[in-house]
Amino acid sequence: MFKNWINNFVYGLKAYDFKWKFKLVVATPIMSFLILADWIVKWVVVATMQQKEEKQFIKGFLKLNFIINPGSAYGRNSNKIELAITLATVFVICLIVLFIxxxxxxxxxTSSLLLAGGFANLLARSWAPFDEVNKVYGGVVDMFVWDFNFLGSSGYIFNLADMWVNIGIGFGAICFIIEIFHVFKPKKEKEMNKEVEINEIDS
Structure with a gap:
């Protein structure tokens, strides 16, 4: 029985449409570009700014504030760097499995955007400079701050990788709405067809 299960599983994998061509031609280049862009920005900030230094970038919209964030997004788990790294690693591994x-x-x-952000931040922890505030290695370089206050937005410090994750979440929400629409659309069409049939009978 176990052997049959293994054979069925292997056959299912062979027959499964992984969409490798789309992943290699479209998704992988997108991820590579986003990861590279994030790393270049982090490298420029580390090379040209001191920690806690602030600079105006786009007045009234975006400014720079170089910090080393030892925690997760928005500074969560900042005093538990091992937990932050573990959660980031699990997040990336799950996304890799989903992507496959x-x-x-x-x-x-959607998974490409999320994976680009998660992977970029995880890898960046290996070369981020020493955190002079928390006295630890392994943090993430954050640098962007909104230069306006909308629902506490001016208190967020983030990087491009965080932005990729947020865009991925937003894109995923749109995809989910599309899926819901397709699920309920056939039902509506059936109801309309029934109404047409009833009207034809009545007439």
């Missing part, structure tokens, strides 16, 4: 098995193009793009 997803075969819907819109969800592949």
């Amino acid at each position: 098995f997803l075969n819907d193009k819109k969800w592949i793009i």
Whole structure:
């Protein structure tokens, strides 16, 4: 029985449409570009600014404030760097598995955005400079601060990788709405067809 299960599993993998061409031609280049862009920005900030230094970038919209964030997004778990790294690693591994098995193009793009952000931040922890405030290595370089206050937005310090994750979440929410729409659309069409049939009978 176990052997049959293994054979069925292997056969299922062979027959499964992984959409490798789309992943290699479209998704992987997108991830590579986003990761590279994030790393270049972090490298420029580390090379040209001191920790806690602030600079005006786009007045009234965005400014720079170089800090080393030892925690997760928005400074969560900042006093537990091991936990932050563990959670980031689990997050990236789960996304890699999803990326491999997803075969819907819109969800592949969603996972690409999330994976680019998570992977970029995880790798960046290995070369981020020493955190002079928390006295630890392994933090993430953050540098962007909104230069306006909307629902506490001016208190957020983030980097491009964080932005990729947020864009991925937003894109995923849109994809989810599309999926819900397709689920309920056939029902509506059936109801309309029934109404047409009833009207035809009545007439």
